[in-house]
Amino acid sequence: MEQAWVLAGLAFVWGLAVGSFLNVVIHRVPEGESIVRPRSRCPGCRTPIAAWDNIPLLSYLWLRGRCRQCGVAIPARYPLLELATGLLFAGLALRTGLHPLLPVWMAFTAALVAAAAIDFDHQFVPDGISLGGLVLALVVVPLAKLAGGVPYGPALLESLAGAGLGGGLLWIVGFGHARVSAALGRTFPHWPGEDEPLPTPGSLDYWTWFPGLGFGDVKLMALIGACLGPLGVFFTIAVAALIGLVWGGVAAVFRGAADLPFGFGPSIALAALAAL
Template identity: 40%
Template sequence: MGDGFLFYFLIFCLGAICGSFLNVCIFRLPQGQSVVSPRSFCPYCRRPIAWFDNIPLLSFLLLRGRSRCCRQAIPWRYPLVETLSGILAVASVYRFGLTPLALLYFIFLAALLVITFIDLDHQIIPDEVSLPGILVGLLAAALRTDLSLRDAFLGAIVGGGILWLVAVGYQRLTGREGMGGGDIKLLAMIGAFLGWRAIPFIILLSALVGSLVGILFMLAKGKASGRLAIPYGPFLALAAVLWVFWGEKIILFYLTTF
């Protein structure tokens, strides 16, 4: 039991380290900056961050949530992303074992994490993540035993195609843009990784959760009109995560219950 705890603790630490890089992506990609250079710097005073102040989670605790150089508050998003990345790493290894498939799914989930926080902050989904993600998903399918290249290709086509038809239909009916191209490319990426069979589940669940959250937001804000801008990407990402770990069980539960 002790060895198992140490093993998963190590996996969590590796995931949190990856989460530190994901924070760089979340901060820099919307600004069109390189995620490789320059080295990490304070977003307030732009001074470089020393390595001992850049240790995932630990540095945040030791610094008591404030930058050493200018004493500005460090956003809670940074330790949150590192923690979520660590949890997703552990979940991937626990679900798929210490295998290349676990690494592939972690890369996919990490991309969803970046997309989620960028979409929440800026209401955009960067092509720098979704388009390479489609390609990686298709290339990986050529080597996978659990998903064929045909299913991955159909997943990308069906996923992107359905949302494209929805976007075009909504715009023609209302004269307004209701869904951005980023959501279309995101679902194409999800389909490339998970296959076409996952698409109906992801669309239905994301629409259901998104609608419920939208209603709660409107009630909280006191807005009676339905024109409230809520990013759809995080709901697609959440549904994809649920499919990765519990999709088959959820479908089985639904079929046996209803």
Template identity: 40%
Template sequence: MTGVAIVLSCVLGLAVGSFLNVVVWRVPRGESVVRPASHCPRCEHVVRSRDNIPVVSWLLLRGRCRDCGEPISPRYPAVELGTAIAFGLVAWWIGWSVLLPAYLYLAAISVCLSLIDLDVRRLPDAIVLPSWIVAPALLGLAAVAEGDGAAMLRALAGAAAVGLFFLVAAIAYPAGMGLGDVKLSPVLGLYLGYVGWGAVVVGMFGAFLLGAIVGVAVLVVTRDPKAGIPFGPWMIVGTWIGLVVGQSLFGSYLSLLG
């Protein structure tokens, strides 16, 4: 069944990745993700259905608009393929489980929020705030199905703890922490808490460690002390590290101490 979950998740990822391309472009600009239909920015011709097949259409069109020849960025198929791979990896990790929808949702917002933050240094409320409802709902349904109320209570505690930590950090050092990071943190803490407190610790430590490493690297390359980096992507990467290996890493650390 895991193989079926992987295949279906990859196919779903291609479709979701195509939609995420629209989200990443339009949401930061305050545009609707529904209307108008996808169109060429140069000639404004609406993209035909046969030209809207993830990855395949870009290859068949050789990366150009069918009507005017305007180049189509390779980022579009890259996002579609990358989302498909991400969904497939999540399905391989989780398997055919009631938790799969919750983690696929996290994978989807991870992709679009990381790209938007890298593009415009912002984590839009239009994506983050609905996650405050969707993520607890999906994890809550999984907890009910698995009869694991303790995991859901721990998830809510994790969301509160991580959210409070980021709020205090933003108040103490506003130049280094954006409000979007603070709003996203309870969502990530929710997922980490569902897995365990070891995941919370490793996930948050990993986020700040990665952010510091990349920040130093950017400073060395640019030699500009004012050159900042968006923290959202590293929060997200740290969270996935915590989810996948956090419990085992934290357990190993405690064993060494013991």
């Protein structure tokens, strides 16, 4: 038991570091910026942040959430995302132990966190996360399961079936919605692209389709299926639909329906994390 908690502690620290990197990804990828250069800068005075002021979570607490140079407030979402990633990694370590799948699940979790945050902010899921993650998952997940004692063939088939089922089910939902829209005389010329505007809770499309479902979500669901398999797909879609509907209803009541675009990606990511 003591070893398990040591592993969880190490995973937590690693998660804090990964969460700090994810903050960079979430901020820069939607803007088409490099995630390597330049160094992290203060959002106010644009001064490069020194290494000792960029320690995940601790620097924020030490500086009381403000830039050392200009005193501008640093958004609390940065340390909160670091903390959340650390806790998720620690939970995975406690659940999985020293298993070959542990680093795979950590990478999968990081991808879900980044996808959810970007979709929440910008209403799209970058292909680099969804499609790039899908390709890696189809290679790495079966190999990790093989290292854990599962035959490679069945493990690969499970990932392929999960990817096809996950992406296919959401594609069918979108295709069915287009057919229904046409039958009702409503215009629906094509599927929303990776970065196109999504339905809002006050629109008819919102209540006759999954909340904010776009084609980026189809690709994200394929990634989830490749990692979790067919059973994980069914669980994720069911829970994600429930989360999306509840969130959409609450948002429509308390924040104004017309001004709140909502991506389905955060719901999918939360449901997939629950499935882990």
